[in-house]
Amino acid sequence: MLTRVTLPVATAGNLEAVLRFEMDRHTPFTADQVYFGFHARPREATSVQIQVDLLLAPKAKTDAHLAELAELSIFPALLCAADQPKAPAIKLPVHPNDTSPRAGRRKSRKVILGLVMVLLLIALPLYHRQARIDTLTAELELPRQHAEQAAAFKRELTALQDSRTWLGQRRAERRATLLLLDELTRQLPDHTWLTRLELKEDSLQIRGESTRASELIGLLEGSSLFFDVRFGSPITINPATSRDRFMITARLVQGAAP
Numbered sequence: 001m002l003t004r005v006t007l008p009v010a011t012a013g014n015l016e017a018v019l020r021f022e023m024d025r026h027t028p029f030t031a032d033q034v035y036f037g038f039h040a041r042p043r044e045a046t047s048v049q050i051q052v053d054l055l056l057a058p059k060a061k062t063d064a065h066l067a068e069l070a071e072l073s074i075f076p077a078l079l080c081a082a083d084q085p086k087a088p089a090i091k092l093p094v095h096p097n098d099t100s101p102r103a104g105r106r107k108s109r110k111v112i113l114g115l116v117m118v119l120l121l122i123a124l125p126l127y128h129r130q131a132r133i134d135t136l137t138a139e140l141e142l143p144r145q146h147a148e149q150a151a152a153f154k155r156e157l158t159a160l161q162d163s164r165t166w167l168g169q170r171r172a173e174r175r176a177t178l179l180l181l182d183e184l185t186r187q188l189p190d191h192t193w194l195t196r197l198e199l200k201e202d203s204l205q206i207r208g209e210s211t212r213a214s215e216l217i218g219l220l221e222g223s224s225l226f227f228d229v230r231f232g233s234p235i236t237i238n239p240a241t242s243r244d245r246f247m248i249t250a251r252l253v254q255g256a257a258p
Contacts, residue, residue: 001056002087003027004041006049012040015052027056034058035079037090055087066092083130180204180225180252187219204250205232213244226250 005026011018019038023031034056041051057079069076079090177199184194184206192210204226210216213235220229232247 001027002081002084003054003056005052005054007052009043009048009050012050015040019052019054026054029056029058032059035062035090035092037079037088039088053086053088055081055084055090057090062092183223183225187223188216189219192216202252202254204252205247207245207247209238209241209243209245211243213246216246216248220248220250225253227253 003026005019007015007018015038019026019036020031023029023034023036027034036057037055038052041053043050062079066076075094076092077094079092081087180199181197184197188194189210189212191212192208194206194208196205196207198205217229217231220226228251230249232249236245237243238245
């Protein structure tokens, strides 16, 4: 297992002791459960922390493999990760039977074979584990993509529904506006025309000219769409046409407002 831990720069001179003491804080193991190797990564001079690469090998499995090699008089000194060439090496403890001159001669002949076998024993489980991780990651990716597609479809559906609601409101407002214009056309006499019309929520304001503007209030009050009809300003005479200028305000009956 290869991992990376962050430590204060003050621990740089005593990394092995610090890692052994804090092993269970940074990994799922205690220091007694694993063999470990480490090396500190380069850091900037102003940094107050250091990054440490840490390679772990469970003692239970490793000791079983080392015992098999010991029966062949093979006593590896280092343990490396075959699939992580830049990972730190793990220094293995010296085997008690690896002290005789004969054992020393055998070590020189078999150390390469021993290292290769240990690397294979460590690398194969790691390879299968990584392959399983890749498979599970790919399997989890599909539901995530489906969820993202479903979320996109939902957003698009919501936007379409909002657009349909907005269009429905605009159509309703247009029908109400056309209804008011039609009502004004019916109520106002032919000698009257409008120069301005304003609709504000539940109120109406019209400006225009008429030969008999004083009659308009009564005519509009006779409509079922208007109430509280009144002149918004005094009637004046347009010298150019000799007609009455008027401004009339009215409240709209509920349901008639656009």
